[in-house]
Amino acid sequence: MPVSMDTVWQWLSEIPDPEIPVLSLTDLGVIRDVSWQDETLVVTVTPTYSGCPATAVINLDIETKLLECGVTKVRLEQQLSPPWTTDWLTQEGRAKLRAYGIAPPVDGTRSDGSAAGRVARLTGQGSFQVACPRCGSENTEKVSQFGSTPCKAAYRCRSCLEPFDYFKCH
Amino acid sequence: MARDTLFEWLLRRGDTALVLGHRVSEWCGHSPVLEEDIALANVALDLIGQARMWLGLAGEVEGKGRGENELAYLRDAWDFRNFLLAEQPNGDFGQTLMRQFLIDAYQVPLLEALKSSKDERIAAIAAKAGKEVAYHLDRSADLVIRLGDGTEESHRRMQQALDALWSYTGEMFASDAIDTAMSEAGLAPDAASLKAEWKETIEAVLDEATLTLPESDFAHMGGLTGRHSEHLGHMLAEMQFLQRAYPGATW
Numbered sequence: 559m560p561v562s563m564d565t566v567w568q569w570l571s572e573i574p575d576p577e578i579p580v581l582s583l584t585d586l587g588v589i590r591d592v593s594w595q596d597e598t599l600v601v602t603v604t605p606t607y608s609g610c611p612a613t614a615v616i617n618l619d620i621e622t623k624l625l626e627c628g629v630t631k632v633r634l635e636q637q638l639s640p641p642w643t644t645d646w647l648t649q650e651g652r653a654k655l656r657a658y659g660i661a662p663p664v665d666g667t668r669s670d671g672s673a674a675g676r677v678a679r680l681t682g683q684g685s686f687q688v689a690c691p692r693c694g695s696e697n698t699e700k701v702s703q704f705g706s707t708p709c710k711a712a713y714r715c716r717s718c719l720e721p722f723d724y725f726k727c728h
Numbered sequence: 729m730a731r732d733t734l735f736e737w738l739l740r741r742g743d744t745a746l747v748l749g750h751r752v753s754e755w756c757g758h759s760p761v762l763e764e765d766i767a768l769a770n771v772a773l774d775l776i777g778q779a780r781m782w783l784g785l786a787g788e789v790e791g792k793g794r795g796e797n798e799l800a801y802l803r804d805a806w807d808f809r810n811f812l813l814a815e816q817p818n819g820d821f822g823q824t825l826m827r828q829f830l831i832d833a834y835q836v837p838l839l840e841a842l843k844s845s846k847d848e849r850i851a852a853i854a855a856k857a858g859k860e861v862a863y864h865l866d867r868s869a870d871l872v873i874r875l876g877d878g879t880e881e882s883h884r885r886m887q888q889a890l891d892a893l894w895s896y897t898g899e900m901f902a903s904d905a906i907d908t909a910m911s912e913a914g915l916a917p918d919a920a921s922l923k924a925e926w927k928e929t930i931e932a933v934l935d936e937a938t939l940t941l942p943e944s945d946f947a948h949m950g951g952l953t954g955r956h957s958e959h960l961g962h963m964l965a966e967m968q969f970l971q972r973a974y975p976g977a978t979w
Contacts, residue, residue, distance in 0.1 A: 608856055609749075609777025638781070639852035641859060671836035671862030703867035704767035708774055708860070712763055728859055 561629075566592050566599065569627050576615040577707055580658040583616060587646025590637050598631040599624060604642045606728075607708045644668075644728045655725060656691045661713065663727040664688060688724045690715035700724075733909050734847075735790045736809060737916065739799075740906075740952055742782030743810035745857075746800055747960070748831060749775030750967050751818060760821055767867060771828070774860045781853045801971035805954075805961045812951040813896035815960040819889065822875055822882065826889035829868035829933070834900050835861045837925040841917035850915060869933045876937025887939050898947025901926075906952075 570592070571584040583589055591602040601620055605613045617634050624632045644663040647655075652662035667686050687696040695717035703726075705712040710723040753772035759765030783796040794802075813831060818824045839861055842854035876886040901923045903911075910916040934941055950956065970977060 605777075605856075607774060607777060607860060608781055609773035609775070611773070638856050639848070641852075641856040643859075668859070669862040669866050671840070671858070671865050702763040702767045703863055703870070704770040706766065708770040712766070726863065 563592060566624075566629075569623060570601075570620065573619050573623050576612045576619065578655070578658065578660065580654045581651050583620070585648045585651030585654065587648065587651075588616065588642060589620075595633075598633050599629050600633045600635060602635045602637045604637045606642050610708065612707075642728070644725065647725075659691050659722060660710065661688045661691045661722060661724040663725050665727060668727040688713055690718060690720070691722055692720050693718040698722075729909070729913050729915065731789060731791070733906055734915070735786055736906050737910050738782055738786035738789060739809040740811075742779050742786055742796075742799070743808045744814045744831070745775045745782060746779035747808065747810040747963065748814040748828075749773075749779055750963060751814065751816075752824070752828070754818055755824065764821070768824075771864050771867070774857075774864065778853070778857045778860070781856070785849055785853065797971075801968045805956050805964055807954060808956060808960060808964075809952055809954065810960075811896070811899050812948050812957055813893065813899065815951070815957060815963060816893060816896060817959055819892075820885060822885040823889035823892065825868055825871045825875065826886060827893055828864065829872045830893060830897055830930070831900075832861060832865035832868050833929040833933075834897075834922060834926050836865050836929075837922045838917065841922070845916060846914040865929075869929070872933055872939075873937045876934070876939045883938065886937065890934070890939055891942055894942040895944065895946050895948050898945060899949050899951055902947065902949060902952075904952065 567584065570589055571582050573583045575581040575583060575586050578586075586606070588604055588606060589601060590604050591600075593600050601624070603613075603617060603620065620634060621632050645665070647663065655662045664686050688698050688700075689696050690698050690713075693715060695715055697716040698713050699716060701712040701714050701721070703711050705723045709725060709728060711726050712721065713724045714721045749772045752768050752775065755765065755768040756772070757765065759768055779800070780796045783799045787794045787796060787799055811831070813827060816823075816827055818827075836858070839854045839858035843851050843858060845851045845854065872886065875882040877883070878886075901920050903919045907916070907919045911918040911921075931941065948957075
C-alpha cells in the first residue's frame with residue numbers, strides 16, 4: 559500500500575468544487591469511499607444532482623489531483639445510492655458557504671413532493687425563513703425555486719435589499 | 729423478467745425525461761424573465777440527467793452495446809417511448825408550465841413507488857430523481873396557482889393550456905402488458921395505481937389556481953408504442969442533427 563488513506567483524504571480535501579470554489583469536494587460530501595484495489599486507487603463519487611454539469615469536471619479534477627500527487631493508477635466509480643444529501647455538507651462547509659454569500663441549507667426542509675406538504679405550503683404553513691448571508695436578517699423572500707444552479711434557489715433580502723443564493727436542502 | 733420488457737419500460741422513463749427535458753431547454757434565452765429562464769434551464773438539466781441514468785440502464789439491459797448517447801441520438805421517432813404529453817410544443821409560458829405541472833404531479837408518486845422496486849438499479853435512480861422532481865413540482869404548482877389566480881389574461885391562458893393538454897394525461901395511467909409484467913414482478917407500480925395521488929394533487933392545485941378541470945376523459949394514446957404526434961419528429965430533427973450529420977463527433 560503506497561500511501562495512507564489519511565493522506566489520500568487530505569489530498570481530496572484540497573480539491574475545490576468547480577461551481578463553488580470555497581467548498582472542497584470533501585466539504586460537499588460527494589466522495590463516498592476511497593480504497594486500494596491492488597495497485598489501483600478507487601475513488602467512489604456520488605453526483606449531487608443527476609444533471610449537474612460539474613460532475614464531469616469533479617471527476618476530472620480528482621483524477622488530475624491524484625496523478626499529480628504521484629498515484630499512478632486511479633479509477634473513479636459512480637455510486638447513486640444512497641443519493642447525495644445536503645446532510646453530508648460539513649459544518650465547516652456551511653460556514654464557508656455563508657462567508658461566500660450563499661445561505662447554507664436549512665436542515666429538515668427538503669421538499670418531499672408529498673400532498674400533505676403541498677397543502678401545508680398552500681395554506682402558508684410549512685414555510686421557513688432563510689437568513690440573509692450578508693446582513694443576517696431573516697426578513698427574506700424566495701424569488702425562484704431554482705437559482706444559478708439546480709442546487710440553489712434565488713432569494714432576496716428585504717432588509718439590505720441584496721439578492722442572494724440559497725443552497726436548498728436536498 | 730424478459731429482457732425486452734424491462735428495456736421497453738426503461739425507455740418509457742428515459743424518453744419521457746429526455747423529450748420533456750429537451751422541450752424545456754428550448755426556452756433557454758427566451759423566457760419572459762431572467763429568473764424563470766434560469767429555472768427552466770435548471771429543470772431541463774435535471775431531466776436530461778435523469779434521462780441519462782434511465783437510458784444508460786436501458787442500454788445495459790438491452791446488451792447490444794448501445795449506450796445513452798446511441799439511444800438518445802440515433803433512434804427515430806417510432807422508436808421513442810415517451811408520453812405524448814412530453815412532446816407537445818411549448819406554446820406560451822403558461823402552456824409549458826401546465827405541461828410541466830401535469831407531468832411533475834405524475835412523476836412524484838411514480839418515483840416514490842419505484843424507490844421500493846425489487847431491481848436495486850431502478851430503486852437507486854428513483855431515489856435520486858425523486859428528490860429533484862419534488863422541487864420541480866413545488867415550482868410548477870406554485871406558478872400554475874400564481875398564473876391561474878393572476879390577471880384575467882394569465883387566467884385565460886392557463887385555462888386554455890389545461891384544456892389543450894388534458895386529453896394527453898390519460899396515457900400516463902393506461903396499464904398495458906409491459907406495465908402489468910413489471911408490477912407483477914415487483915419492479916414497478918401498476919400505472920393505473922398512480923392516478924389517485926395524481927388526481928388529488930391536480931385538484932388541490934387547480935382549485936387554488938381557480939382553474940376548471942375539464943370533464944372529458946378522452947385520451948390520446950400511442951406514445952408508449954411509438955405512434956407519436958408530428959411534433960416529435962420535428963423536435964428530434966433539431967436535437968439529433970449534429971450526431972446525424974457528423975456521426976461519432978466528439979466535443
